Amino acid sequence: MFSMWMLHDELAGSIVHSSLGRASKARCLKGALPCLDINETSFEYVYVIDAQAGENIQIPSTYAYLVIVGDHFRCDEQSDCQYIVLNGEIGYTEALVLVLKAFARFNEWYMALQRELNDKQDLNRICKIGNILLANPLYIFSSDHSIIAGFSPGYDVLINDFCEKIGPYYIPTPELMNTLTSEQQFQQTFKAYEATLYHSDVIGFDIMYVNLGSSERFEGRLTVSSLVRPFEEGDFQIAEIITEVVRIAWRRSSLRYDELSQVFRVFLASVLEGDAAESKQTRDSLRLWRWERLGRFVCIYVMLSEQDLKTSTDAFICSSLELALPRSCALRFRNCIACVAPLTDDWSKEDILDTLRDNLEELVSHIGISSTFEDILEADQYFNEAAEAVVIGVEQDPMRWDYPFQEYAILHYHRFGTSRLSAVHYCDDDVRRLLAYRGKSIDYYQTLKIYLEHNMNLLQTSEALYIHRTTLFKRLTKIRSMIEADLDDARQRKRMQFSFMLLENSEHFSVE
Structure with missing residues (x-):
């Protein structure tokens, strides 16, 4: 299924006028047909109308997709009809052939993407096929912003300015990511799902992106850089088609199975x-x-x-x-x-x-x-x-x-x-978390263990640890912020004490 905007961009050299709105972004067109009755149209096709001579043809006010050849037509100002007007000098037959060839090219391109899905599902190949219609460099980013696939004819230098190469992947430099993520517009891109334009002063050119995943989860994105030519309206629908294919390939096989x-x-x-x-x-x-x-x-x-x-x-x-x-x-x-x-x-x-x-x-x-x-x-x-x-x-x-x-x-x-x-696997999560500090200059593990052994008595605990009560109080404040357990809950204290005893008595874990 293709959109009216895609057709518009393909026929741009022959267009003298167009009336396309939001409805022209819908990818609902299967192909083109000659128009036999202006009042008998379907949303699934674009109809080519001969308006080179004779009485003016009344364009319907309801939704329809038309390619009009010539200027013998009239259309109400409030009409919802989406239409393109071609230069009448090229002739109706030639215009019909142009439209049919455009759809044939779209179909051939789309079938190439489908064949890739049925073959190796190579993301770099998908990018190359996508580039046939987009012309501009095309990349696929993972959720951590690594470039894991892309078609970059002659633009490797540009990538190297912003990215570090690790194996087949390009990882954006921390400086670039810090700058980008500080921009409000960049943050807003994570909330978008459809193809959207983004311009960064850091990079200096427009980027079209489509997020992979869903609005709740950012899994990656497809991006197109406007380095060869400015973006056209149909490019957004083309990018969406490529992204749909990438999503399928993404789910059928791991992106990193190389x-x-x-x-x-x-x-x-x-x-x-x-x-x-x-x-x-x-x-x-x-x-x-x-x-x-x-x-x-x-x-x-x-x-x-x-x-x-x-x-x-x-x-x-x-x-x-x-x-x-x-x-x-x-x-x-x-x-x-x-x-x-x-x-x-x-x-x-x-x-x-x-x-x-x-x-x-x-x-x-x-x-x-x-x-x-x-x-x-x-x-x-x-x-x-x-x-x-x-x-x-x-x-x-x-x-x-x-x-x-x-x-x-x-x-x-x-x-x-x-x-x-080993015993550590049966221990309370908080005790296991404190194990990382065991034997350190500030041993939170030993501090809590002794504190519980002395029934949370500050004086007795500080004497046992040979530290001042103020120091002990600071340590306990830190420990309370590190653990999830409530030390005022007797059951939770017993659970932690059991963990300390289990670790000490286990032959698989020794306390020095």
């Missing part, structure tokens, strides 16, 4: 096996996916049933996970799908669960999700958490779809002790 991504997946598999260690190779591998070693992560275990494997492929499930959870990485691991997802400041584990339900509940049978953890090199332990959650969860609640480990941690501990997972 040779470089396979290198990262091999690395991640070694992490999940527990074979990775701190090294330059580890740092370089993490950089491929724009991860840092330390952060906030969760592991997801996707249980695959025979039915799941009949209805979906590994690649489709992995790409669905990665699309649902931006910056995550999923792979086939042993007899399941494993996924590691970084948590941003505005994403909680509950947000991830909600997103997974929305995107995968009809795709796979069961999933397990680990506790949050901070060191990616510990992902193997937390992947085991997620796997254990599914095993015990399916046994206890077979009709449930998702199994967060924390909801089954106590049952798992009573059944297996620390024979399968």
